[in-house]
Amino acid sequence: MEKLALQGLTGEELARALGVSVEDGRRIVAQVHRDEDPSTPNAGVRRAAREAALARGYVPALEVITERRSQIDPFVKYALRLADGHVVETVRIPLEREGRFSVCVSSQVGCALGCTFCATGRLGLQRNLETWEIVEQVRVVRRGIARDRLAARVHGVVFQGMGEPMANLDRVLGAIRVMSESSALAIDARNITVCTSGLPAGIRRLAREAPKVRLGLSIASARRERRRSLMPIARTHDLDEVIDAAAEHVAATGLAPMWAVTLLSGVNDTIDDADALADLVVAFRARTGATPRLSVIPYNTIAEDDDPFVRAPSEREDAFRDALAARSVFTHKRYSGGSDVAAACGQLAARS
Ligand code: SF4
Structure with a gap:
């Protein structure tokens, strides 16, 4: 029988899998997330439940290959090896409020969607990550914070690393459940953001199944033709279809979305682009009553030799x-x- 990765389950899920009480399931999960040995008998877990967890479960690890600290800011980028040799990247991001970090997690090895301004898109899709592999990225960062003896904690999680989270939504939703469960990682779901290039069915499902989680949307350009040229997925799901789903997300959750535009010199940084974007924001606000939190992101190079884009000049x-x-x-x-450790947006592309 396949072993259960214990850090990828909520207390209830574990209880169901082992046939033990929910109370015991939660206690075992709490032990796992406190990094305690699950065989410890003093956690109030009934003996039969503990034995079942030991017989059926394990706590697999991701191998930390590198932990690169930025010299220009307090980011840390981790390269993590999976059991099959693939490598994914995770970033520890300091938040404005001191003592708080966000973790940028990967949800896939590579990505099938091929956005032209993204390093991960160049790899193609290798495979989806398992729920525990997503959860474990946060645990690696949490351990790093403890080891650095920082009076800090993981405040939030953003699914903006390698991969399109909506294309691996079962596992992403599973990871969100574990991250936000009080006996597991205890991260407030309102501080979790799932960023997508624009998959409408996924956006709707996220609203239904994780209504406290915020939606992030990569706009790239509000000019439809330009967006199609930058993001191949826009040829399948055009911007209007994506905006419809995002508006439904607001109606269902009451949460304003985050929108992101990576500025590319001479591509999407003209005044016409800004006007089209303003039209989109104004229309969305009028329709939903929610103002998107709009991030304009300077482009960071994704390839030293054959980069198709250049960062828009600051003026x-x-x-x-x-x-x-x-x-x-x-x-x-x-x-x-x-950016000196390639930890900036669009730059995650660990090679196996
Ligand atoms: S931006 Fe996101 S969806 Fe697009 S290729 Fe990169 S990882 Fe995939």
Whole structure:
């Protein structure tokens, strides 16, 4: 019988799998997430439940290959080896409020969607990550924080590493359940964001099954033709279809989405682009009553030799933001740091 990866299950799921009480399931899960040996007899777990967990379960690990610390900001990028030799990347991101970190997790090895400005897209899809492999990325970061003796904790999680989370949604939802369960990682679901390139069915399912979780959407360009050229998935699901799903997400959850635009010099950084984006934001606000939290992200190079894009010069970025502000659309200058260790947005592409 296949062994159960204990850190990938909630207390209830574990109880069901082992045929033990939910109470015991939760206690075992709490032990696992405190990194205690599950054979420890003093956690109040009934003996039969403990024996079942030991017989059927294990706590597999991801091998930390590298832990690269940025010299220019407090980001840390981890390269983690999976049991089959594939490598994924995870990033520890310091939040503005001191003592809080967010973890940018990967949900797939590579990605099938091939967004032209993304390093992961160049790898193609190798495989989906298992639930425990997603959860374990947060545990690796948590251990790093403890080892660094930081008076800090993991405050949130953003699914914006390698992969399209909506294309591996069963496992992503499973990981969210574990992350947000109080006996497991105890991260407030409202501090979890799932970012997508725009898969409408996934957005709707996320709203139904994880209604406290925020939606992130990669817009790239509000000009439909330009978006199709940057993001092949937009040829299957056009922006209007994606916006419909995002509007339903607001109606179901009451949460304003996060929208992201990576600015590419001469590609999507013109005043016309800013105007089209302003139109989209204004229409969305009028339709849903929610104002998207708009992040304009400077492009970080994805290939030293044959990079198809160049970062928009700062004066164009400023003009872009000003054109939006003139329409009362305000942007967050998301600090996409860690670029010296390739930890910035769109740069995650560990090779096996
Ligand atoms: S941006 Fe996201 S969806 Fe697009 S290729 Fe990269 S990982 Fe895949």
